[in-house]
Amino acid sequence: MKYETNSFSIKQWNEDDRPREKLLQKGKIALSDAELLAILIGSGSRNESAVGLSKRILASVKNNLNELGKCSVSDLTTFKGIGEAKAIAIISALELSRRHRASEGIKKDKITSSNDAFKILQSILGELPHEEFWILYLNNSNKVLHKSQISKGGITGTLVDIRLVLKNALQIGAVALILAHNHPSGAIQPSHADKQLTQKLKKAAESLDIKVLDHLIITEKTYFSFADENLL
Structure with a gap:
């Protein structure tokens, strides 16, 4: 002491x-x-x-x-x-x-662009030394119903249970999702695994009439949007 x-x-x-x-x-x-x-x-x-x-x-x-x-x-x-x-x-x-800062982002509620989502997610993910995967669950007006951590990993990766993502969406009554994870390294370009996971989630969600609107890769100061780059 x-x-x-x-x-x-x-x-x-x-x-x-x-x-x-x-x-x-x-x-x-x-x-x-x-x-x-x-x-x-x-x-x-x-x-x-x-x-x-x-x-x-x-x-x-x-x-x-x-x-x-x-x-x-x-x-x-x-x-x-x-x-x-x-x-x-x-x-x-x-x-x-x-x-x-995170709760202030949720108060703004409606997501109209990738930057709106980034403002909410940066305060959650931007400063972490390890990777985490989060989902924003939205209603049909693109208002945030819930935000949820799906997994927490190491410095270079994290695993995502697609069934859990969709189970949560059905329970909450969400009709759209925004996927997000961080890159502690500061690199914003998506990996091959990031692209594969995005397509798997999109395909699985579509079978339940749930849209994947975007997947953001978050760093401390900036982000990469799959939607903005036409990768969805």
Whole structure:
């Protein structure tokens, strides 16, 4: 167990350097990423304030919050002043943010283009270090009824049970599907296996009068659409 002593609590900081008070007086938008992170941390180490520690943590990921979200507890506890409890608080806050982005995408509801689907799926799949396969189940107005993880794999692949995909569609009452999986490598071109799976799912779904509208390959910043590239 790691004990922290002689740390600088926020109450000991100069009045102009207190992010909690700044948030109350000026609102959350006025705070920098480092100040928001400092509120989560609460205190730094003996020779460093929480804001200073937060700046150093953010600098290690080039001030990219998506990259920070990929850090593990062991990654974060390498910083002096960050124990297990603080690391867990940071990871939990970033996971809540990720889930919030995903729920905001679902609120928009109707899918009118591949980009609409990407906005929903990127927050789920874009930052993962392993492959996952997801389905968006849609009604006849192309509104999202449900989103579901079908499988979770390794760095280079994942298996998909077509029967499970269609069973879920029938139970939900979906009439259309958007398939999606991520490529942790960042490559967006579909593999031969990706193309084969897409055609198998499309053919099986058609027998139940269910349409496969698209298959997206998701990376952190971009995507590949089978529909846009006329591969369906």
